[in-house]
Amino acid sequence: xxxxxxxxxxxKKSRKGKQVVDEKxxxxxxxxxxxxxxxxxxxxxFGGAVFNLSTxxxxxxxxxxxxxxxxxxxxxxxxxxxxxxxxxxxxxELLIRFSRAGKTVSYGGVMGEAxxxxxxxxxxxxxxxxxxxxxxxYMIIIGDVLSGTTSSGIHHAGVLEGWFGMHWWNGRFFVLLxxxxxxxxxxxxxxRIDSLRFTSALSVGLAVVFLVITxxxxxxxxxSGSILMPRLLPDVYxxxxxxxxxxxxxxxxxxxxxxxxxxxxxxxxxDNKQIKSVVRASLALCSTVYVLTSLFxxxxxxxxxxxxxxxxxxxxxxISYGSLLSDAVRVSYAAHLMLVFPIVFYPLxxxxxxxxxxxxxxxxxxxxxxxxxxxxxxxxxxxxxxxxPSIWDVFQFxxxxxxxxxxxxxxxxxxxxxxxxxxxxxxxxxxIFMIVLAVFSNLVAIYSDSYSLFKKNASPRx
Numbered sequence: 365x366x367x368x369x370x371x372x373x374x375x376k377k378s379r380k381g382k383q384v385v386d387e388k389x390x391x392x393x394x395x396x397x398x399x400x401x402x403x404x405x406x407x408x409x410f411g412g413a414v415f416n417l418s419t420x421x422x423x424x425x426x427x428x429x430x431x432x433x434x435x436x437x438x439x440x441x442x443x444x445x446x447x448x449x450x451x452x453x454x455x456x457e458l459l460i461r462f463s464r465a466g467k468t469v470s471y472g473g474v475m476g477e478a479x480x481x482x483x484x485x486x487x488x489x490x491x492x493x494x495x496x497x498x499x500x501x502y503m504i505i506i507g508d509v510l511s512g513t514t515s516s517g518i519h520h521a522g523v524l525e526g527w528f529g530m531h532w533w534n535g536r537f538f539v540l541l542x543x544x545x546x547x548x549x550x551x552x553x554x555x556r557i558d559s560l561r562f563t564s565a566l567s568v569g570l571a572v573v574f575l576v577i578t579x580x581x582x583x584x585x586x587x588s589g590s591i592l593m594p595r596l597l598p599d600v601y602x603x604x605x606x607x608x609x610x611x612x613x614x615x616x617x618x619x620x621x622x623x624x625x626x627x628x629x630x631x632x633x634x635d636n637k638q639i640k641s642v643v644r645a646s647l648a649l650c651s652t653v654y655v656l657t658s659l660f661x662x663x664x665x666x667x668x669x670x671x672x673x674x675x676x677x678x679x680x681x682x683i684s685y686g687s688l689l690s691d692a693v694r695v696s697y698a699a700h701l702m703l704v705f706p707i708v709f710y711p712l713x714x715x716x717x718x719x720x721x722x723x724x725x726x727x728x729x730x731x732x733x734x735x736x737x738x739x740x741x742x743x744x745x746x747x748x749x750x751x752x753p754s755i756w757d758v759f760q761f762x763x764x765x766x767x768x769x770x771x772x773x774x775x776x777x778x779x780x781x782x783x784x785x786x787x788x789x790x791x792x793x794x795x796i797f798m799i800v801l802a803v804f805s806n807l808v809a810i811y812s813d814s815y816s817l818f819k820k821n822a823s824p825r826x
Contacts, residue, residue, distance in 0.1 A: 466783070507750075552705075567704055581681060626639070713741060
């Protein structure tokens, strides 16, 4: 995602005659001519782009999807997952269309063209809020899985603690410090998003490992007859249960948020005509993973499914080698989140740079600023995950709101502004629907989170 001047300056021929617009702060030069130590970059492949975009989509949110089936039932829940995939494709298509019309190469460029400097700054702030919150939550989950956590006076042992007992070297702080220095920092130092294609492919593979193990356990228990028939439709019996259906809307609305990385991936493609196919392939892959995870997770745990289904694997699965399989599920998903981290970190760094240094030379050509911003952000996220674990509650408000702005409200606003006069009546009706859905989901999220927080704080005094 490039944040800089909105006016295209020079154009360079690159990669099979493709025109690459060079803005004030380009994503990355096609060649590292100034360094002289790199080979020419011939463009990202279709497969690498699909893996990078898919990794952007599939994060920790997948763990909340089985719980939505508990509320909605399998039929309505799966239908809404598929519907949100189509709505996400439509919003990304609008962004790409207006980018092409304005010859801009970034989400910030499109926002700046439609709403000026303050529109671009609004997007940058939304991405900062969303991505910092997401990365802190990722690191908290990794710490919980590997080192354990204590909630309401009950200690849940981490994988390392279960294997080796309690030691200083498998405590939360040290484990996250090693993870940060050995994994996050090296991967975050890469200047081109296509360089993450292999870790992204591994990340998607680890999510599939989680899915395969869950499916295998579920099928085994189905054959043995120890799983009851799940609820297919929501159980609505009064007004309260009806409104409870809407508490899962924010989870579904934010499940596919990846818009902040679409331009970065598009800019590095060998052929930018492939971006629509990349988006469709990524959404199809992620939808399949989402549907199967929701299906098998809800089948396996039924009405006992927790808001974070990963927590269900702390209990006895009632099968041979259940403890080993539980550890495999938790470790594979912790590793998945480690490899998602740099993909989400990439646009965070670029947008912070654009917000603080809008007129500076490209970030990739200023090593001191690149290292300073990267180190500062990683340190902030590390400290947040270690010393303010309750930050999850904070980002239930700010993260959800910023995410729906990035994914639906701002693309819809760009289309309704219609700076180039290319939006159809169908586009505008769709955009009004997206804004209404996004605003409604935000209100529901704020209400439900406020109510839950109030109950949690009030319960000790009762």
